[in-house]
Amino acid sequence: MNLRRRILRGxxxxxxxxxxxxxxxIRELLLDQPWVQMAGLVACYWSTGAEPxxxxxxxxxxxxxATVMLPVQRPDGDLDWAVYDGPDSLAPGPNGIMEPVDVRRGVDAIRTAALVIAPALAVDRVTGVRLGRGGGFYDRALARVGPNVPTVALLHEGELMEGVxxxxxxxxxxxxxLPSGIARLVQM
Structure with a gap:
C-alpha cells in the first residue's frame, strides 16, 4: 500500500x-490523563525503529x-501477552522485538486491560480506523477489547489524517x- 510506504519513508x-x-x-501527555493514571492493567507494545x-x-x-502487559508474537500470527517486570524482564522475540520472559497469559489477556496502547502508522481522524503494518496482529488483539476500554494509537505529527x-x-x-495533543476519535 502506498500510504504505508509513504509513512514509513517519512x-x-x-x-x-x-x-x-x-x-x-506523547509520554507526558498520556501520563497527565486521568484515564491513564487510573489504569491498573495496561496493554502496551515495545516500540522499534522510528515508531514513537x-x-x-x-x-x-x-x-x-500499573501492571503493564506486552505482546508476545505467536507462530499463528496472534498475540499472546506477558507482564513487564522491569528492563531485565525482556528478551528478543522472533523478529528481534523485545518481549517479556514472564509466564504467557494467553491471547484473551488483553480483555482484562483497563487501557490499550497500540502501534499505528496512521489513524483516520473521522472514523478512528487504525492503519498498521499489514500483518493483522493488532487487529485480532483489538477485536478482543471491550467497548468501554480506552484504546490509543501513538503517532507522529501528520499521521492523523482523513481517508485512511x-x-x-x-x-x-x-x-x-501525538506530540501536539491527544485526539478523541470514537465516543466511548
Whole structure:
C-alpha cells in the first residue's frame, strides 16, 4: 500500500532528536490523563525503529504501580501477552522485538486491560480506523477489547489524517496521541 510506504519513508527521515522530543511529549501527555493514571492493567507494545518510543512510557507506568502487559508474537500470527517486570524482564522475540520472559497469559489477556496502547502508522481522524503494518496482529488483539476500554494509537505529527483505507477486519482506536495533543476519535 502506498500510504504505508509513504509513512514509513517519512518516519525513516526523522532525526533522533525529533524522535526523542516527540516521544517525550506523547509520554507526558498520556501520563497527565486521568484515564491513564487510573489504569491498573495496561496493554502496551515495545516500540522499534522510528515508531514513537514506548520504552519511557512503559517504565513510567510500571514505576507508578500499573501492571503493564506486552505482546508476545505467536507462530499463528496472534498475540499472546506477558507482564513487564522491569528492563531485565525482556528478551528478543522472533523478529528481534523485545518481549517479556514472564509466564504467557494467553491471547484473551488483553480483555482484562483497563487501557490499550497500540502501534499505528496512521489513524483516520473521522472514523478512528487504525492503519498498521499489514500483518493483522493488532487487529485480532483489538477485536478482543471491550467497548468501554480506552484504546490509543501513538503517532507522529501528520499521521492523523482523513481517508485512511479500511478493510472489514480493521479495528478502530478511540484516541490518537501525538506530540501536539491527544485526539478523541470514537465516543466511548
Amino acid at each position: 518516519r525513516s527521515e526523522l532525526d533522533p532528536e525529533t524522535l526523542r522530543e516527540s516521544s517525550a511529549s 518510543s514506548t520504552q519511557g512510557l512503559i517504565l513510567a507506568l510500571w514505576k507508578h504501580g 483505507p479500511a478493510e472489514p477486519h480493521d479495528q478502530r482506536v478511540r484516541f490518537a496521541a
